[in-house]
Amino acid sequence: MEISIFTVDAFTNLPFKGNPAAVCLIENELQDELYQSIAAEMNLSETAFITRRNSMDFSSGARFGLRWFTPKSEVPLCGHATLASAAVLFYIKVRNTPPYMINNVNPVVVFETLSGELNVRQHGESLIMDFPLNKPKPQDQHEVKDLLKAIVGDLTIQDVCYSETTKKLMVCLADTCDRSKLTSLKPEPDALLRIESTGKIKGVIVTMKGAPTAHPGYDFYSRYFAPWFGIPEDPVTGSAHTVLAGYWSEKLGKKKMLAYQCSSRGGELELELRDDGRLDISGRAQIILQGTLKI
Missing domain, CATH: 3.10.310.10 (Diaminopimelate Epimerase; Chain A, domain 1)
Incomplete structure (x- = not known):
């Protein structure tokens, strides 16, 4: 099995600043144990796994599954790895099947997560995430x-x-x-x-x-x-x-x-x-x- 994987520094415009996350593009769902093993191998605060929905590819699809794992466990919400995931979909040239698929064509992508639907849209050089508000x-x-x-x-x-x-x-x-x-x-x-x-x-x-x-x-x-x-x-x-x-x-x-x-x-x-x-x-x-x- 081969999985496309990326490292993204989130909440920064400079490399080696912000918060690094690993992002994996998953064609088909994996066993939870494998998700966790990959996250442990990456050894970053979070590794994100993006899965396709409705048989759409990563370039044209507007809705995706998203899960986040620390090196020890799955978490219900992660901001920087969501930002990193959207950056991969919007910015990266990826190969699913020939020819190359270049950038996601949608203005907004929707992630289905343990915290409900999270929308991310492009705005200039930034990405804007629609998140729940958890007032303490x-x-x-x-x-x-x-x-x-x-x-x-x-x-x-x-x-x-x-x-x-x-x-x-x-x-x-x-x-x-x-x-x-x-x-x-x-x-x-x-x-x-x-x-x-x-x-x-x-x-x-x-x-x-x-x-x-x-x-x-x-x-x-x-x-x-x-x-x-x-x-x-x-x-x-x-x-x-x-x-x-x-x-x-x-x-x-x-x-x-x-x-x-x-x-x-x-x-x-x-x-x-x-x-x-x-x-x-x-x-x-x-x-x-x-x-x-x-x-």
């Missing part, structure tokens, strides 16, 4: 005090919220906190796993207010840690911003925001809360590797 609810800090201590130490915390839908805990640092404090955090993955083993929390977002008057004017910053999925730190996380967008929109009184996830690779996301209760996440992507996986 306030969380009693005392109930997670040991976990908070392991993540942010003695830094002053402004809010702690929890998204039941995504199982993500969001920790907002005080406005007086310097960005350098956020970027210097180094939580120990094994410690987080020891402290939280109930399955209630699958990822922790640490965020703080940005500097919207500066250039380029980020409304907020964040980092994301998910050792429960085998990801000590995810470089840029679309699903985390489905949680962050609702929180910061209310705090800042804004529906359009520019966010920066300040991992070592870094990545930029444009966010817009829509009137229908969903979220547009915009970003760029760079395809850096194209090849064939032989099994």
Whole structure:
């Protein structure tokens, strides 16, 4: 079996920045064990698998199946690997059967996923993803005090919220906190796993207010840690911003925001809360590797 495979850096316009995802084009469904083995082999935070629908090819089809796997397990939602998948369909020259099929011809592609239908459309040099909005609810800090201590130490915390839908805990640092404090955090993955083993929390977002008057004017910053999925730190996380967008929109009184996830690779996301209760996440992507996986 031969599978077309790509590596895409998402939420960046530069190679080796943003969040890398592997993307596989699947002609026919595989066994779950094989999906997981491929993701473990790629050893990136997520590997995405695009499958055809209604016997349409990858160039002319407008609807596809999409699944995401970390090196350890399948996940219900992944933003950067969705962006990467759309980039492959819109930008890449692929060979299904001769002759070459060049770029997907549709203005919008629809992915059928565990989180429902996700639409992605082109807009200039960016791709815009139609995602659910997962606004978090306030969380009693005392109930997670040991976990908070392991993540942010003695830094002053402004809010702690929890998204039941995504199982993500969001920790907002005080406005007086310097960005350098956020970027210097180094939580120990094994410690987080020891402290939280109930399955209630699958990822922790640490965020703080940005500097919207500066250039380029980020409304907020964040980092994301998910050792429960085998990801000590995810470089840029679309699903985390489905949680962050609702929180910061209310705090800042804004529906359009520019966010920066300040991992070592870094990545930029444009966010817009829509009137229908969903979220547009915009970003760029760079395809850096194209090849064939032989099994």
